[in-house]
Amino acid sequence: MDLPITTIWLGLAVTFCVAATVAKVTRRRQQPPPAAKRRPPPPPPPMSPGVPLLGDLPALLIKGPLALIRDHYTRLGSVFTVRVFHLKLTFLVGPDVSRHFYQGLDSEISQDEVSQFTIPTFGPGVAFDVDYATRYEQIRFFGDATKPAKLRTYASLMVGEVESHFARWGQSGTVDLKLELEHLVTLVATRCLFGAAVREKMFSEVGVLVRQLNDGMRLVTTRFPHLPIPAHRRRDAARARLGEIFTEIVRSRNDASSRQQGTSDDHDDMLQCLIDSRYKDGRGTTETEVVGMLVSALFAAQYTSSSAITWTGARLLTHATHLRAAVEEQQRIVARHGGHHVTYDVLQEMDTLHRCIKETLRLHPPTLMLLRHARQSFTVRAGDGREYEVPKGHTVASPLVLHNRLPHIYDEPDKFDPDRFAPKRAEDRAGGALSYLSFGGGRHACVGEAFAFMQIKLIWSHLLRNFELRLVSPFPRTDWTMVMPGPQGKVMVAYKRRPLMPTTTSTAAA
Secondary structure, X not given: OOOXXXXXXXXXXXXXXXXXXXXXXXXXXXXXXXXXXOOOOOOOOOEOOOEOOOEOHHHHHHHOHHHHHHHHHHHHOOEEEEXXXXXXXXXXXXXXXXXXXXXXXXXXXXXXXXXXXXXXXXXXOOHHHOOHHHHHHHHHHHHHHOOHHHHHHHHHHXXXXXXXXXXXXXXXXXXXXXXXXXXXXXXXXXXXXXXXXXXXXXXXHHHHHHXXXXXXXXXXXXXXXXXXXXXXXXHHHHHHXXXXXXXXXXXXXXXXXXXXXXXXXXXXXXXXXXXXXXXXXXXXXXXXXXXXXXXXHHHHHXXXXXXXXXXXXXXXXXXHHHHHHHHHHHHHHHHHOOOOOOOHHHHHXXXXXXXXXXHHHHHOOOOOOEEEEEOOOEEEEOOOOOEEEEOOOXXXXXXXXXXXXXXXXXXXXXXXXXXXXXXXXXXXHOOOOOOOOEOEOHHHXXXXXXXHHHHHHHHHHHHHHHXXXXXXXXXXXXXXXXXXXXXXXXXXXXXXXXXXXXXXXXXXXX
């Protein structure tokens, strides 16, 4: 049966429409989607207005670094830029905006450009005078020299130095604790670095030279490391003389006949570890490299450790409750070990003292701030959701003095409260791994943290067990003129021997 013409045309029309629709949909599916609109980059961090030409310099001189950074953080948030003359410095405050600072690759955010000022202090061939790959391997050498097996050996060496030093104190008296501890830490450091025979010959001169190195590391040094000021001239002369002394020591140790005549424990020191170290390509360390690494290790051990130990004392002696808790812990632990054993393992049991030291370092970190150079732009997201792009070429700062005192992480952040680190509170974990940064974090965490804690704990363990102590001078102010701000002026302490506390310790390694 034939269909009517209208039916045929209607069918063709429907077929055509369906085919056209299908073809259109097919073409639409085959064609690439229209290019998405490119998202504009986040804005740069807000900048402090400062004053013409000088920027924030007047406020810095009047308020000091901590107050200035804290004021800007309150007004501008966790990401902001300050200006001093032409220098623009972007601050990142808090764990949420600091991840890239501590975990970014060196090709993205680097220490090299902002740490050149340390070269006159540490010398050639080490630290920031070499490329990152070489420096990374040198850090590994220090890491090998501070592993637990080596720390056990160092602990026994430290005990001998600590006992010998405090045996010279009388039954009672008054001392400048800062000066005493600086002297003792130099003794301990040289003993662990160089061995007994060398330490006896070199101590007096080296202690003075290292103090001159420390004095040459001022805030102005970070921008003008070769500025012809007296402190820099003393630094350069001290570094040259230390180079001569340490070169002679390294050559003596490398001499086969001299090594045979050395004392049996000379091979347990850090010097031998550095001499025996090998780079990944198989080459050994050079004389210049070993000398530079020794200078940097002694510099860090002497100044930062003596400063931390002094701050610990000042805090304990002005907080009777925590002082009493630390003394009672010493009595329990030493009694449990027979009253005469202080070893590496015993030190690990001193949780109360450990928390007191950790809290001291939270309030008084070894350095004012850590610096990086942004080799690439990067984006940070603040806790309130706002994003900022830190431009390529910016100097970036992580201010430890404020980072460790954030109120949303630490309860009453300006209060000395070691119990905040007790297991039930664990405030340092509130913001994640980067909540506590006294020893840095991420890729550049300090390899000497365990050595530093062991040294501080051992010295204060001895003092708490053997002496009643009282701070007789005002609580020390912070010397903000230094890159590593320590207690300013004398820290006078009156002491009296405890007649009933154990006074002997074993120098045997655990």
